[in-house]
Amino acid sequence: NATSIGFRAFMSCSSLSQVSLPKCSYIGSTAFYSCSSLSQVSLPMCRYIETDAFWKCPLSQVSLPVCSYIGGGAFGYCSSLSQVNLPMCISVWATAFEYCTSLTQVSLPMCELIGARAFEYCSSLSQVSLPMCSYIDAAVFRYCSSLSRITIGYSSVCSLYSTNVFDDTQITSSTGSIYVPVSLVDAYKSATNWSYFSRQIYSISQ
Numbered sequence: 001n002a003t004s005i006g007f008r009a010f011m012s013c014s015s016l017s018q019v020s021l022p023k024c025s026y027i028g029s030t031a032f033y034s035c036s037s038l039s040q041v042s043l044p045m046c047r048y049i050e051t052d053a054f055w056k057c058p059l060s061q062v063s064l065p066v067c068s069y070i071g072g073g074a075f076g077y078c079s080s081l082s083q084v085n086l087p088m089c090i091s092v093w094a095t096a097f098e099y100c101t102s103l104t105q106v107s108l109p110m111c112e113l114i115g116a117r118a119f120e121y122c123s124s125l126s127q128v129s130l131p132m133c134s135y136i137d138a139a140v141f142r143y144c145s146s147l148s149r150i151t152i153g154y155s156s157v158c159s160l161y162s163t164n165v166f167d168d169t170q171i172t173s174s175t176g177s178i179y180v181p182v183s184l185v186d187a188y189k190s191a192t193n194w195s196y197f198s199r200q201i202y203s204i205s206q
Contacts, residue, residue, distance in 0.1 A: 026048045
């Protein structure tokens with residue numbers, strides 16, 4: 001019946017392998033930090049995951065059907081994590097999935113904001129779709145060496161903090177592509193920082 005898990009509650013519980021919290025809506029900062037055996041988590045009602053909550057846990061999948069907020073470093077260094085499903089998430093903060101080197105699938109259909117270095121060093125991530133995103137901070141996809149395609153479907157131009165967002169990806173090396181709504185192609189090609197990638201910007205319909 002727990003509805004929240006507080007600061008450092010299970011931090012470094014090295015033998016904890018599974019967590020099921022069917023009524024929990026809040027996971028506090030470092031709650032499961034470095035639980036080195038934690039591979040399964042069930043949080044069907046969780047809405048907020050705070051800073052470093054699952055940092056360096058060997059999770060393979062994360063599905064949070066009602067979560068709206070992922071704090072900084074929440075799943076950082078989860079090197080076994082391959083799939084992330086966040087259908088209601090609005091905000092993913094800095095370094096949230098940094099060094100998730102096995103991550104291949106990310107679902108963020110409602111996400112509006114992605115913080116700095118959120119997916120940095122996610123070297124297996126090849127495609128990302130952000131249909132509602134309005135702001136991408138610094139170095140979000142830096143060193144995502146497999147990233148070759150990003151789709152952005154927002155109704156106006158998504159703000160891009162810096163061209164370093166795609167450093168050491170296939171997009172920066174000119175072999176990747178950026179897809180945007182057909183009505184915004186020209187706007188993206190001339191927009192601040194996006195203009196650097198103008199030759200790789202195409203309409204979603206293509």
